[in-house]
Amino acid sequence: MSEIERGRGVALWSQISGILASDILKGQLRQGEQLPSAQELAMRFNVNRHTVRRAIAALEQRNLVRTEQGRGTFVQEQTLDYVISRRTRFTQNMRNLNVDADIRVLEEAHELPPPPVARALGLDRNEYVYRVETLDRADGHIIDYSTSYFPAARFPDLPALYRRLLSVTRTLAEFGVADYERKHTRVSARLPDATTARVMQQQTSRPLLYVESINADTRGVPVQYGITRFSGDWVQLVLMADH
Amino acid sequence: MSEIERGRGVALWSQISGILASDILKGQLRQGEQLPSAQELAMRFNVNRHTVRRAIAALEQRNLVRTEQGRGTFVQEQTLDYVISRRTRFTQNMRNLNVDADIRVLEEAHELPPPPVARALGLDRNEYVYRVETLDRADGHIIDYSTSYFPAARFPDLPALYRRLLSVTRTLAEFGVADYERKHTRVSARLPDATTARVMQQQTSRPLLYVESINADTRGVPVQYGITRFSGDWVQLVLMADH
DNA sequence: TAGTATTTGTCCGTATGTATT
DNA sequence: TAATACATACGGACAAATACT
Numbered sequence: 001m002s003e004i005e006r007g008r009g010v011a012l013w014s015q016i017s018g019i020l021a022s023d024i025l026k027g028q029l030r031q032g033e034q035l036p037s038a039q040e041l042a043m044r045f046n047v048n049r050h051t052v053r054r055a056i057a058a059l060e061q062r063n064l065v066r067t068e069q070g071r072g073t074f075v076q077e078q079t080l081d082y083v084i085s086r087r088t089r090f091t092q093n094m095r096n097l098n099v100d101a102d103i104r105v106l107e108e109a110h111e112l113p114p115p116p117v118a119r120a121l122g123l124d125r126n127e128y129v130y131r132v133e134t135l136d137r138a139d140g141h142i143i144d145y146s147t148s149y150f151p152a153a154r155f156p157d158l159p160a161l162y163r164r165l166l167s168v169t170r171t172l173a174e175f176g177v178a179d180y181e182r183k184h185t186r187v188s189a190r191l192p193d194a195t196t197a198r199v200m201q202q203q204t205s206r207p208l209l210y211v212e213s214i215n216a217d218t219r220g221v222p223v224q225y226g227i228t229r230f231s232g233d234w235v236q237l238v239l240m241a242d243h
Numbered sequence: 244m245s246e247i248e249r250g251r252g253v254a255l256w257s258q259i260s261g262i263l264a265s266d267i268l269k270g271q272l273r274q275g276e277q278l279p280s281a282q283e284l285a286m287r288f289n290v291n292r293h294t295v296r297r298a299i300a301a302l303e304q305r306n307l308v309r310t311e312q313g314r315g316t317f318v319q320e321q322t323l324d325y326v327i328s329r330r331t332r333f334t335q336n337m338r339n340l341n342v343d344a345d346i347r348v349l350e351e352a353h354e355l356p357p358p359p360v361a362r363a364l365g366l367d368r369n370e371y372v373y374r375v376e377t378l379d380r381a382d383g384h385i386i387d388y389s390t391s392y393f394p395a396a397r398f399p400d401l402p403a404l405y406r407r408l409l410s411v412t413r414t415l416a417e418f419g420v421a422d423y424e425r426k427h428t429r430v431s432a433r434l435p436d437a438t439t440a441r442v443m444q445q446q447t448s449r450p451l452l453y454v455e456s457i458n459a460d461t462r463g464v465p466v467q468y469g470i471t472r473f474s475g476d477w478v479q480l481v482l483m484a485d486h
Numbered sequence: 487t488a489g490t491a492t493t494t495g496t497c498c499g500t501a502t503g504t505a506t507t
Numbered sequence: 508t509a510a511t512a513c514a515t516a517c518g519g520a521c522a523a524a525t526a527c528t
Contacts, residue, residue: 007503011515037493048517053494068358069494070524079431084482185482188322189432189450189475207432207450207475232432232450239327239428239482358525488528495523503515 004045012047013054020055024064024075031233035065035073079236080138084211086181089169094138102137103166106145106199108159110152117149120184120214120225128152130159135199141234145200148226155223168215172223180223183216187237196229207232247288255290256297263298267307267318273476278308278316322479323381327454329424332412345380346409349388349442351402353395360392363457363468371395373402378442384477388443391469398466411458415466423466426459430480439472450475 004015023029036044041052056073059065067073083093094101113121113129121129129149136143148168150158155175162171172180190210197204209230216222230237247258266272278284281299285292299316302308310316326336356364356372364372372392379386391411393401398418405414415423433453440447452473459465473480 013515039493050518051516054515056494067494068524070492070526072493072525081429182482186324187430187452187480187482188478189452189473191448191450205434205448207434209430209432209452230432235431237430239425239430490526490528492526493524496521498520499518501515501517503513505511505513507509507511 004047012045013051013058016041016045016047016052016055017058020059021062021064024059029075031075031077033075035075037072078141078234080141080143080234081238082143082230082235083238084182084185085239088182090136090167094136100139104135104137105132105159105163105166106135107131107133108163110159113149117225121149121151121222123151130155132159132162142200142202142231143235144228144230145196146226146228148224150224151222168224177217177223180215180217182213183220183222184212184214186212189232190229192229200229200231202231202233209235209237211237247290255288256294256301259284259288259290259295259298260301263302264307267302272318276318278318280315323384323386323477324481325386325473325478326481327425327428328482331425332410343382345383347378347380348375348402348406348409349378350374350376351406353402356392360468364392364394364465366394373398375402375405385443385445385474386478387471387473388439389469389471391467393467394465411467420460420466423458423460425456426463426465427455427457429455432475435472443472443474445474445476452478452480454480 004012004019006012020029020035029035035041035056038049038052038056041055042049045052056065056067060067063076063078065073066076109131110128111131112126113123115125117123117129118125118127123129130152132148132150134146134148136146152158155172158171158175161174162168165171165174169180188210190208192200192202192204192206192208194204196208200208209232211228211230213226213228214222215224215226247255247262249255263272263278272278278299279287281292281295284295284298288295299308299310303310307319308316309319352374353371354374355369356366358368360372361368361370366372373395375391375393377389377391379389395401398415401414401418404417405411408414408417412423431453432450435443435445435447435449435451437447439451443451452475454471454473456469456471457465458467458469
């Protein structure tokens with residue numbers, strides 16, 4: 001266990017706050033879990049209850065914990081509410097969430113689609129697709145790792161454009177697809193395989209929300225088939241019926 | 244590892260088939276996972292390759308595995324597509340899926356709601372609710388473990404009725420709630436806690452789809468708040484926009 | 487329904503260390 | 508050096524909400 005040092009220029013409450021914060025961020029204190037009472041922490045760190053309270057107040061400020069009078073202090077569930085509706089737009093979603101999003105393209109490929117992908121996009125097995133893999137972050141946390149397939153014939157040289165615009169909506173708009181909507185969405189809970197866990201920098205024991213979706217243009221022709229693996233620890237899907 | 248016995252009146256292929264089936268159903272062979280090749284299995288069980296093929300054919304018949312020529316044999320993904328829309332009805336869903344559903348009431352209680360539940364139902368903290376816990380099976384598999392809360396004042400003696408009708412729709416209908424719809428749905432991926440894992444008879448390492456929802460009557464007044472824990476291995480949510 | 491223990495929230499005051507003027 | 512202001516740390520008392528019996 002980490003110890004605190006007096007008279008070293010760092011306030012005790014700040015040291016305690018740091019220790020608890022790191023426990024939370026490293027996942028040693030899990031989401032929703034109750035922290036020891038202020039009294040207990042005071043004994044453990046050999047300080048006054050008020051000092052512990054000061055430390056906890058700082059954590060509350062950072063939205064890492066939530067205190068409930070009479071109950072205790074709990075590790076705040078860091079759920080990023082990702083809204084899924086017929087007209088879901090990732091970039092728009094992130095903007096609404098008021099977080100600073102960071103989209104990174106991991107890989108691009110021009111290839112023949114695996115059978116399920118060909119089926120989803122309504123393509124023949126010998127019609128090429130572009131595959132684009134991206135890693136999306138919000139506030140520094142990895143939110144999702146996504147694999148998208150686009151019909152190559154209809155959207156020539158799409159990856160270059162996407163890499164520049166970093167938005168599916170705007171990329172498709174450049175090709176004249178002014179609007180598209182979710183035709184199909186499947187959600188399941190899975191554990192990541194070794195590769196996915198590595199890419200997402202998370203343990204293989206932490207679950208993912210595995211979302212499979214098809215976007216189609218206004219005439220119902222599929223323009224994108226994608227698999228998005230959301231971090232189960234950070235993301236919660238909110239389903240909206242839209243009208 | 245289980246061994247097979249010759250000359251005991253049970254055909255070798257049937258024994259092998261049984262062993263593999265139990266491995267799959269117990270989750271030791273995971274969904275989508277590739278089985279050892281027929282050759283390897285033949286060596287392991289000390290039988291001819293044809294006997295193994297006969298065993299695998301039986302599994303394919305039961306839709307537990309799928310063989311792909313030139314690739315191998317894989318554990319069939321047993322995804323039960325659970326449709327979520329604004330007007331989701333569990334019983335109706337099961338009927339559509341054409342499986343034989345089995346609903347069991349595990350527990351009923353008349354109690355004061357935890358704060359989040361009170362908030363969700365728009366109740367005061369001193370207004371009682373009924374809590375009903377059910378375990379739902381389809382084709383013998385545990386599909387979900389669900390906890391529902393209903394305002395007790397509005398629906399006196401609801402659990403008795405529910406226990407008899409085993410359908411939220413019909414139970415609410417008895418109270419004059421002819422129609423209700425999903426006001427809110429949140430989906431996340433979680434690992435089960437010890438209690439949940441025990442109830443659902445699954446390992447704590449297998450993820451759950453954790454669905455939180457509020458149903459409201461036609462005037463928008465909440466009539467049910469529920470948490471449904473779907474087995475991630477067996478259930479896939481299909482989101483539908485309804486018009 | 488009532489009573490008790492636990493936990494957080496708020497208020498009082500006191501002492502000490504640190505930075506500024 | 509002295510005076511001042513401010514943040515830190517501690518101690519105690521009580522209120523409010525909650526949990527449990």
